[in-house]
Amino acid sequence: MQSTSLAVPFSGVSPPLLAVGYDGGNGSVKLIVDSVEVRIPSYVQPLHGEIYDVPESPEGSLIEYLGGDRSDLIGKRWLSGYLAYQNNPQAYQRVVDDRAGKIQLGLQLLLGAIGTLPHRMQWNLSVAASIQDAQAFGSEFKESLEGKHSIRINDKGVTHVDLSVTAIVEEGSGAMISGLAVNLIRPKTQNIFLDIGCGTAISSVFGSGGKLIARKITVGGVDSLFNAIAQNIDCRRYLKREGDRHLIRAGIENGTFQYGTTGWNFRQIYSTELKPWVSQNLAIAFKAIDPWREQSEAIVAIGGGSQLPAITQLLAARNVITSPDGTWLNARGLDRLAQIKLKRSI
Ligand SMILES: Nc1ncnc2c1ncn2[C@@H]1O[C@H](COP(=O)(O)OP(=O)(O)OP(=O)(O)O)[C@@H](O)[C@H]1O
Numbered sequence: 172m173q174s175t176s177l178a179v180p181f182s183g184v185s186p187p188l189l190a191v192g193y194d195g196g197n198g199s200v201k202l203i204v205d206s207v208e209v210r211i212p213s214y215v216q217p218l219h220g221e222i223y224d225v226p227e228s229p230e231g232s233l234i235e236y237l238g239g240d241r242s243d244l245i246g247k248r249w250l251s252g253y254l255a256y257q258n259n260p261q262a263y264q265r266v267v268d269d270r271a272g273k274i275q276l277g278l279q280l281l282l283g284a285i286g287t288l289p290h291r292m293q294w295n296l297s298v299a300a301s302i303q304d305a306q307a308f309g310s311e312f313k314e315s316l317e318g319k320h321s322i323r324i325n326d327k328g329v330t331h332v333d334l335s336v337t338a339i340v341e342e343g344s345g346a347m348i349s350g351l352a353v354n355l356i357r358p359k360t361q362n363i364f365l366d367i368g369c370g371t372a373i374s375s376v377f378g379s380g381g382k383l384i385a386r387k388i389t390v391g392g393v394d395s396l397f398n399a400i401a402q403n404i405d406c407r408r409y410l411k412r413e414g415d416r417h418l419i420r421a422g423i424e425n426g427t428f429q430y431g432t433t434g435w436n437f438r439q440i441y442s443t444e445l446k447p448w449v450s451q452n453l454a455i456a457f458k459a460i461d462p463w464r465e466q467s468e469a470i471v472a473i474g475g476g477s478q479l480p481a482i483t484q485l486l487a488a489r490n491v492i493t494s495p496d497g498t499w500l501n502a503r504g505l506d507r508l509a510q511i512k513l514k515r516s517i
Pocket residue numbers: 195196197198199200213366367368369370371372392393394420423424473474475476477478479480498
């Protein structure tokens with residue numbers, strides 16, 4: 172990306188370089204900065220006119236890009252995370268809706284997640300990130316994130332973000348690193364990870380020493396389950412239209428199955444749709460790992476999809492184990508990788 176003279180100059184004593192793990196997913200951004208874990212929905216709402224008040228949420232922020240290496244963003248303002256949905260519930264942008272979404276909205280959401288942290292005038296970040304196909308998009312993704320970015324967060328003072336990228340790895344590699352660190356898997360064995368994300372299900376075979384042997388990306392993650400619930404006939408009968416994906420997601424994530432504040436509960440519809448979703452959407456992923464099953468010590472399901480209510484039993488029936496930290500394993504491994512890279516560079 173081209174540097175521009177419009178960038179507000181950096182000044183003062185530079186704070187230390189911090190290692191950052193960034194898992195910018197189809198459904199949620201998982202960002203770890205200095206041991207602080209931030210998770211915000213992967214939603215963006217570009218702003219063209221004025222807003223009334225600056226909204227507040229632990230799961231989003233208002234960002235204005237003042238200047239820096241992303242010349243295409245200069246002068247742009249956007250709401251990130253939950254605030255994007257809150258502002259425009261029927262037309263907010265979701266990463267999952269665009270196959271290039273992780274690159275096109277990656278920096279906007281990374282900055283949006285930083286916007287939820289206590290204010291600092293300057294961040295110096297050394298980032299390890301992942302993407303669903305790092306072989307194909309790694310360098311483009313790195314270029315979209317890297318550089319100097321001067322932003323205004325929540326209409327307050329200027330924040331300078333100086334961001335270097337030390338690694339872009341395949342999604343799942345981070346989970347393998349933290350799987351080894353927390354003894355979920357053993358170092359000298361072969362293991363299969365099944366990352367059930369929002370937009371994809373990715374199966375990865377890791378051999379001894381965590382070497383990546385094979386990988387298969389299947390389109391269709393938990394978002395297809397939200398769609399199936401939204402389009403379910405009982406849901407349409409009750410709401411007189413298709414369900415709101417975000418409200419369905421929120422009701423599943425908090426385990427109540429409550430649809431917003433309506434008092435309507437969709438637990439029964441979830442139970443109806445879960446099994447067919449598992450067999451349809453995970454079938455391709457299971458087929459892809461089949462040649463390696465008998466040589467592998469464990470098959471580990473990760474990603475938010477492995478935390479879905481009642482999924483543990485369905486996966487256990489296929490000899491797949493889960494971890495209570497499934498959503499975070501990839502990001503935590505990226506954070507470890509960022510720390511290793513940072514130590515080596517000093
Ligand atoms: N308890 C839970 N915690 C977190 N996510 C959950 C939970 N229950 C269900 N989910 C859902 O799991 C889905 C996958 O979450 P995850 O964070 O792994 O996706 P992602 O990494 O953003 O997507 P992708 O891997 O496709 O890029 C999300 O749609 C989320 O709503």
